[in-house]
Amino acid sequence: MTKPETPLHLASAADQPVPAPSGSPPATESTGPAGYDSKLPGPPPHGGKLTSRLAHPDERDRWLDKVAHLPSVTLTPREVADIECLAVGAFSPLEGFLGKADYESVVADMRLASGLVWSLPVTLAATAEEVLGLKTGGDVVLRDPQGEPLAVLHLDDIYAYDREEEAEQVFRTSDPAHPGVAGLLAQGEWLLGGRVTVLRLPRGRPFISYRLTPREVRQAVADRGWRTVVGFQTRNPIHRAHEYLTKCALEQVDGLLLHPLVGETKGDDIPAGVRMQAYEVLMEGYYPNDRVLLSVFVAAMRYAGPREALFHAICRKNYGCTHFIVGRDHAGVGNYYGTFDAQDLLREFEPEELGITPMFFDHSFWCRQCGGMATAKTCPHGPGDRVALSGTEVRRRLTTGDEIPPEFSRPEVAAVLHRALADVAAPNAGG
Numbered sequence: 001m002t003k004p005e006t007p008l009h010l011a012s013a014a015d016q017p018v019p020a021p022s023g024s025p026p027a028t029e030s031t032g033p034a035g036y037d038s039k040l041p042g043p044p045p046h047g048g049k050l051t052s053r054l055a056h057p058d059e060r061d062r063w064l065d066k067v068a069h070l071p072s073v074t075l076t077p078r079e080v081a082d083i084e085c086l087a088v089g090a091f092s093p094l095e096g097f098l099g100k101a102d103y104e105s106v107v108a109d110m111r112l113a114s115g116l117v118w119s120l121p122v123t124l125a126a127t128a129e130e131v132l133g134l135k136t137g138g139d140v141v142l143r144d145p146q147g148e149p150l151a152v153l154h155l156d157d158i159y160a161y162d163r164e165e166e167a168e169q170v171f172r173t174s175d176p177a178h179p180g181v182a183g184l185l186a187q188g189e190w191l192l193g194g195r196v197t198v199l200r201l202p203r204g205r206p207f208i209s210y211r212l213t214p215r216e217v218r219q220a221v222a223d224r225g226w227r228t229v230v231g232f233q234t235r236n237p238i239h240r241a242h243e244y245l246t247k248c249a250l251e252q253v254d255g256l257l258l259h260p261l262v263g264e265t266k267g268d269d270i271p272a273g274v275r276m277q278a279y280e281v282l283m284e285g286y287y288p289n290d291r292v293l294l295s296v297f298v299a300a301m302r303y304a305g306p307r308e309a310l311f312h313a314i315c316r317k318n319y320g321c322t323h324f325i326v327g328r329d330h331a332g333v334g335n336y337y338g339t340f341d342a343q344d345l346l347r348e349f350e351p352e353e354l355g356i357t358p359m360f361f362d363h364s365f366w367c368r369q370c371g372g373m374a375t376a377k378t379c380p381h382g383p384g385d386r387v388a389l390s391g392t393e394v395r396r397r398l399t400t401g402d403e404i405p406p407e408f409s410r411p412e413v414a415a416v417l418h419r420a421l422a423d424v425a426a427p428n429a430g431g
Helices: 055-066 076-088 100-109 163-171 178-188 214-224 239-248 270-286 308-320 340-346 389-398 409-430
Strands: 072-073 124-126 139-143 150-161 190-198 229-232 255-257 292-294 323-326 357-360 364-367 372-375
Touching: 055 255, 076 124, 076 150, 076 190, 100 150, 100 163, 100 190, 163 357, 178 364, 214 255, 214 292, 239 323, 239 364, 239 372, 270 292, 270 409, 308 323, 308 340, 308 364, 323 340, 340 357, 372 409
Parallel strands: 072 139, 229 255, 229 323, 255 292, 323 357
Antiparallel strands: 124 190, 139 150, 150 190, 364 372
């Protein structure tokens, strides 16, 4: 095919109105970087503003009258999650998918073209067939996997990119066995950049009562009178080690945001619904409810290790966190990253560049000799006295029905995991 015309660069710091059909108001957004919205509870979001790309109802209806006459692109589950994050401001200051200049800067230097720290490319891929007929300056309907219109992309950029180069820079590997790399190599060979107007949030979203937007989390924190808040992210069930880290962090701040990721994960990860049950039982018996807020992070996992740890910290800054927990092998998978690579990367940035304080923790475990949770910093005893199970070993014990030691996981959490496995196995039982 003929390469599309070279588009104008999509600016990262949006200072223009959202394009909309004649007579409709622009999608809502807060005051720009030059005038931080002082009415917004909590610290300044990343880049100085909390964006919102969800259309007003009347604007949405006007766009819906037009979508049948516009070209369209079908989104992947990861891109659907990105749309929700853009809609509510979790990816502030982004207002859409990266244009070429921002994309190249993020991949090479972990910064937007403006110089603002941003570690992961938030992109919309398209195939050669989908790109045919698209023109910069036009509008493109973004449809969910069921074919329903979810958003409108105001197309500023159409550009080719090097998937293997992105894999090496972002994931530190081009190995297709890496789940993030596999997804990248499977997507279209063109990228589309531009702001989005989100017509509706995705249908069938689970955990609605926990699906708080950044503005809602900030308001909940303000209502509780917390001035400092530490965020905690995991894609795994919460075990004693996670509980220990969060409580150590809570000793130093006013409040704790438990913020498990519930977007798409790889197939052998514990399902989000099971993980949320584990959080709920811990909230009932082991956390002080007046100091802990449980919500969910709707993004999909990239498995980008150190870069994703930085990305997760920035997103929690948008949710109003002043601190963020970074443990061992944050957002890692397999053996692609070193145990403390994520912590080393965050240390490379100046505190004022991040705007959120990382809290670094070593690997924690139960020590039989100490009679409690510890890390290598605080425990003098050897590996033989430590109770620490790998994720593989936990899954093996769940499969065989073997006990998960209470020193590793609270009995209530172990019961949730065993019940979940039994529920999965029951429909497949013979007889």
